[in-house]
Amino acid sequence: MDPLAKNFYALYEIITADKECLPEHIFIKYGLIDITLDELKETETMEMKRLRHEEKLSLRKIGMMFSLTDSGVYRRIQAFDKNVRQNPISSCCK
Structure with missing residues (x-):
């Protein structure tokens, strides 16, 4: 997947996610940060x-x-x- 598309998908998911979901977890899901x-x-x-x-x-x-x-x-x-x-x-x- 295109890196720019990954960023947009992650941003969309962060904005529309409920409060219990941390943005870092979404970044990890899309492989945008390399941290466990x-x-x-x-x-x-x-x-x-x-x-x-x-x-x-x-x-x-x-x-x-x-x-x-x-x-x-x-x-x-x-x-x-x-x-x-x-x-x-x-x-x-x-």
Whole structure:
């Protein structure tokens, strides 16, 4: 498929999709970004940590940005920190 057509299809699907569908998932579907869902989740979690500690945003505001509840943001950050403590080399050297 033509790359320009892929972009238009992805854009159309993003605009008409319900709120529960993340644009990144659609980009992956059409092969427009080369990232796995696990890598995407890890990147989002690192951004959540940055927003929490550097920008001093509340969990509620971060949750609104990522379509999560404040407790969901907290749990994701805690799980990420636990994973980093258990596997310090694997998470920083992918």
